[in-house]
Amino acid sequence: MRLDIVTIFPDYFAPLQLSLIGKAISDGLLDVRVHDLRDWTHDRHRTVDDTPYGGGAGMVMKPEPWGEALDELLASYRASEADADSQSLPAARPILIVPSPAGHLFSQSMAAEFAVAQTLAFACGRYEGIDRRVVEWASGSFDVREVSLGDYVLNGGEVAALAMIEAIVRLIPGVIGNPESLLEESHSVGSQGLLEYPVYTKPALWRGLRVPDVLLSGHHGRVEQWRRERSRMITEDRRPDLLQ
Ligand code: ADE
Numbered sequence: 001m002r003l004d005i006v007t008i009f010p011d012y013f014a015p016l017q018l019s020l021i022g023k024a025i026s027d028g029l030l031d032v033r034v035h036d037l038r039d040w041t042h043d044r045h046r047t048v049d050d051t052p053y054g055g056g057a058g059m060v061m062k063p064e065p066w067g068e069a070l071d072e073l074l075a076s077y078r079a080s081e082a083d084a085d086s087q088s089l090p091a092a093r094p095i096l097i098v099p100s101p102a103g104h105l106f107s108q109s110m111a112a113e114f115a116v117a118q119t120l121a122f123a124c125g126r127y128e129g130i131d132r133r134v135v136e137w138a139s140g141s142f143d144v145r146e147v148s149l150g151d152y153v154l155n156g157g158e159v160a161a162l163a164m165i166e167a168i169v170r171l172i173p174g175v176i177g178n179p180e181s182l183l184e185e186s187h188s189v190g191s192q193g194l195l196e197y198p199v200y201t202k203p204a205l206w207r208g209l210r211v212p213d214v215l216l217s218g219h220h221g222r223v224e225q226w227r228r229e230r231s232r233m234i235t236e237d238r239r240p241d242l243l244q
Helices: 010-017 019-026 063-083 108-115 132-138 157-169 180-184 220-238
Strands: 002-007 031-036 095-105 119-123 143-148
Touching (some): 010 019, 019 157, 063 119, 095 108, 143 157
Parallel strands (some): 002 031
8 A cells, every 4th residue: 555644744654664554664565655745835934824714713724735745646646557557457536534623533444445545645734724625626636535533633633644544554454463353353343343352361360350260261152252241341331322
């Protein structure tokens, strides 16, 4: 997968070099390109924001640098397509994810959908957001998805993009060593809509606390049943909405 990120804070994405995502990059499963939006400004102060029409607090990101950044992304996608085997099918419209507290709620199924894309781009806004015409214009060439991480407000799209990238990249085949572990975790298809059961490791007794006997029994059927019951109890307690 090719992953392009446009931001005014490229340093936010340094952690992508770590852990499983870093390994996916070095294994050639993921090609990450982080772009500084200010590279598409033309004034001495490298200005990316201005006051909102209609008044109000805060600043709005100017459309011009975004337009030029996205033009360059599209040109680069076209160049890579031209280099690719001419027998290959025409590529789908590239997906452009715009993190926003006003977006559709991000979910595991969205992560799974994005994980099979050839290319993904993230447009990370700051301040009060990006001039609306950017999304309008970009919808002509990109499959634009405005996506929210949850019902709270972050300072910008960068942290939301990092979280989404981690959720997406770990679903790319080959990124996680044991793909079975993906099936059982909370919010995955295999979890049947329940949160994950609690897990334990050695020692069996720690600071006076014992691991539940059933997990030491070696009885596979009883272990399964115990885990299902625990999943249901935890879901009822913390996320009753999931049981609907
Ligand atoms: N930008 C600011 N807040 C956000 C949120 N909750 N989700 C996605 N992007 C954001």
